[in-house]
Amino acid sequence: MEVTVDTRHPYDPLDADEINAAVAAVRAGRPELTDPRFPLVRTDPPAKDTVRAGERGRRAAFLVVYDRADAATYEARVDLATGELADWRHVPGVQPAIMIEEIMELEEIVKKDPAAVAALARHGVHDLELLQIDPWSTGTLPVAGVDPGRRIVRASAYVREFAEDNGYARPVGNLVFVIDCNERTVAAIHDGDPIPLPPESGNYDAGSVGPLRTDLKPLEIIQREGPSFAVTGHVIDWQRWRLHAHVDPVEGLVLSDVSYLDGDRRRSILHRASISEMVVPYGDTSDDFYFRNVFDAGEYNLGKTVGSLSLGCDCLGEIRYLDAVLADESGTPHTIANAICMHEEDYGILWKHWNFRYTERAEVRRSRRFVVSAIHTIGNYEYGFFWYFYLDGTIQFEAKLTGIVQTRAVAPGDTPEFGTLVAPQLDAPNHQHLFTMRLDLEVDGPDNTVLEVDAVGRPVGPGNEHGNAIVARKTEITNERHARRACDPATARTWKVVNPNVTNRLGEPVGYKLVPFVGPTLLAAPDSDLARRAEFARHHLWVTRYDPSELHAAGDYPNQHPGDGIGEWVKQERDLVNTDVVLWHTFGTSHLPRPEDWPIMPCDYVGFTLKPVGFFDRNPSLDVPPPAGHCHQA
Ligand SMILES: [Cu+2]
Numbered sequence: 001m002e003v004t005v006d007t008r009h010p011y012d013p014l015d016a017d018e019i020n021a022a023v024a025a026v027r028a029g030r031p032e033l034t035d036p037r038f039p040l041v042r043t044d045p046p047a048k049d050t051v052r053a054g055e056r057g058r059r060a061a062f063l064v065v066y067d068r069a070d071a072a073t074y075e076a077r078v079d080l081a082t083g084e085l086a087d088w089r090h091v092p093g094v095q096p097a098i099m100i101e102e103i104m105e106l107e108e109i110v111k112k113d114p115a116a117v118a119a120l121a122r123h124g125v126h127d128l129e130l131l132q133i134d135p136w137s138t139g140t141l142p143v144a145g146v147d148p149g150r151r152i153v154r155a156s157a158y159v160r161e162f163a164e165d166n167g168y169a170r171p172v173g174n175l176v177f178v179i180d181c182n183e184r185t186v187a188a189i190h191d192g193d194p195i196p197l198p199p200e201s202g203n204y205d206a207g208s209v210g211p212l213r214t215d216l217k218p219l220e221i222i223q224r225e226g227p228s229f230a231v232t233g234h235v236i237d238w239q240r241w242r243l244h245a246h247v248d249p250v251e252g253l254v255l256s257d258v259s260y261l262d263g264d265r266r267r268s269i270l271h272r273a274s275i276s277e278m279v280v281p282y283g284d285t286s287d288d289f290y291f292r293n294v295f296d297a298g299e300y301n302l303g304k305t306v307g308s309l310s311l312g313c314d315c316l317g318e319i320r321y322l323d324a325v326l327a328d329e330s331g332t333p334h335t336i337a338n339a340i341c342m343h344e345e346d347y348g349i350l351w352k353h354w355n356f357r358y359t360e361r362a363e364v365r366r367s368r369r370f371v372v373s374a375i376h377t378i379g380n381y382e383y384g385f386f387w388y389f390y391l392d393g394t395i396q397f398e399a400k401l402t403g404i405v406q407t408r409a410v411a412p413g414d415t416p417e418f419g420t421l422v423a424p425q426l427d428a429p430n431h432q433h434l435f436t437m438r439l440d441l442e443v444d445g446p447d448n449t450v451l452e453v454d455a456v457g458r459p460v461g462p463g464n465e466h467g468n469a470i471v472a473r474k475t476e477i478t479n480e481r482h483a484r485r486a487c488d489p490a491t492a493r494t495w496k497v498v499n500p501n502v503t504n505r506l507g508e509p510v511g512y513k514l515v516p517f518v519g520p521t522l523l524a525a526p527d528s529d530l531a532r533r534a535e536f537a538r539h540h541l542w543v544t545r546y547d548p549s550e551l552h553a554a555g556d557y558p559n560q561h562p563g564d565g566i567g568e569w570v571k572q573e574r575d576l577v578n579t580d581v582v583l584w585h586t587f588g589t590s591h592l593p594r595p596e597d598w599p600i601m602p603c604d605y606v607g608f609t610l611k612p613v614g615f616f617d618r619n620p621s622l623d624v625p626p627p628a629g630h631c632h633q634a
Pocket of ligand 1: 401405431432433591
């Protein structure tokens with residue numbers, strides 16, 4: 001009998017050998033596909049209850065396979081223990097995410113099309129060597145004369161003066177190419193009145209910006225004894241926390257199996273957390289902008305855009321890294337070194353009280369947080385995903401948005417209605433970045449209930465004669481019928497996830513609350529094409545009953561799809577009390593660009609926290625020791 005010891009975690013991503021084995025199984029099992037493409041290769045994780053029972057489950061791979069010759073999409077499952085193609089099915093009427101290899105072909109397709117070259121010349125673009133073509137997923141807005149069943153993207157043009165030049169400084173206005181990715185042809189051209197190219201360059205590298213300031217003294221983080229965390233494979237232990245981290249090709253940075261060691265109890269909190277989908281809709285109505293919205297996860301495979309991080313630049317201090325191994329569309333695995341960064345940060349004071357009357361002494365403790373992060377570069381923008389874990393049981397997520405704003409050329413003297421001039425004749429249109437975080441919470445086990453909690457005052461009346469009453473109004477979210485919820489800043493609304501089967505020492509069910517980010521949801525009109533496709537982004541919170549097939553809030557194939565996903569799932573009207581619930585929090589920035597966002601945008605920050613509420617019996621950070629040495633007074 002063959003005995004193998006598998007030290008891997010059941011949620012580990014595929015390694016290079018597994019990717020090769022999965023792709024080989026598809027090629028061997030479907031020899032009729034002469035040139036299969038692999039837009040998605042990821043783990044097919046074992047069922048949650050088998051993992052919970054301590055079984056590792058079989059390693060398996062899930063693949064989306066695309067046949068460009070037949071424009072057909074297939075889903076495959078490969079059993080990695082046997083190397084067999086376990087499941088194969090055709091998925092009719094869908095388009096996989098836009099592939100990186102398709103994006104890389106766009107410039108050549110445009111350059112070899114005589115009508116496209118003539119249109120570029122009419123817009124003043126003659127040097128095609130430095131042409132930049134960006135893809136825009138087309139959604140379901142019709143293109144005159146083009147069958148919507150074709151695999152198409154729209155594309156916009158930018159002019160660079162040299163290879164490293166920032167093309168977003170010189171967008172070619174009023175010109176849009178519609179490209180058939182399978183035929184590799186220009187299917188249609190929107191060729192409006194030319195707009196002069198904006199006059200200024202927009203470079204931001206140290207060599208381009210003039211003298212650099214010289215008065216910044218070094219700031220160093222030193223941990224002579226090393227960091228306070230340990231990494232074993234993809235599992236990280238820091239203080240009482242334990243979690244698993246990896247990069248998924250669609251969702252990017254994913255955390256799994258987050259738990260807390262409370263005395264001798266290892267207590268589950270969060271089974272899995274990931275950016276399920278995100279949408280970036282632009283609010284400019286002109287002919288070359290009205291269609292611009294992107295679902296970065298489902299339409300572009302956000303996770304595949306993860307970058308390699310460098311010490312001293314992206315992360316400071318005692319850093320440990322995890323690599324990501326992702327397949328390209330030929331099915332070849334590639335390692336992105338240092339894709340996930342882990343480190344500790346000082347975070348000011350954790351708690352303090354000065355006994356000012358009797359002892360004149362202060363008790364104070366330093367706060368410190370553990371950071372797990374990854375940065376995704378998708379087109380002009382970067383999205384940094386940062387998870388923070390604190391000594392008091394708080395978990396925080398922060399997206400850092402930076403990179404280059406999307407731009408539009410305007411005629412000299414024109415003032416944009418739907419954007420901001422960030423440089424002469426250069427408009428940065430208003431837009432949103434809306435993220436939907438899928439939070440599969442497991443507060444002390446899978447069976448949880450969600451309460452909406454509002455801080456409210458009460459009117460003067462019996463029992464409240466002075467009108468000073470403040471109560472926590474709790475509303476149980478009992479069914480998916482009531483599962484579309486909105487933030488309410490007037491009541492500091494939070495959503496508390498309790499386990500009705502586990503109580504704390506005060507007899508209350510243990511819980512964690514979601515403190516949401518308060519901001520607009522999707523601003524596109526409710527009867528717009530986009531609102532139907534991005535239904536997930538129309539509500540701050542959705543609650544669903546756990547179903548492993550429900551991972552992507554806009555559906556599995558949002559590219560050129562009229563709308564799918566969470567709005568459909570909740571039509572099942574499943575009960576949500578004392579069961580395995582999943583929370584979906586939509587948050588993001590509604591970006592009215594500033595001149596200060598040009599030519600590169602300082603980080604904008606957006607996110608939420610998960611805070612223990614009666615999960616612990618008291619402040620869980622009392623045992624944090626006082627700072628070593630003296631806290632000296634000035
Ligand atoms: Cu923005």
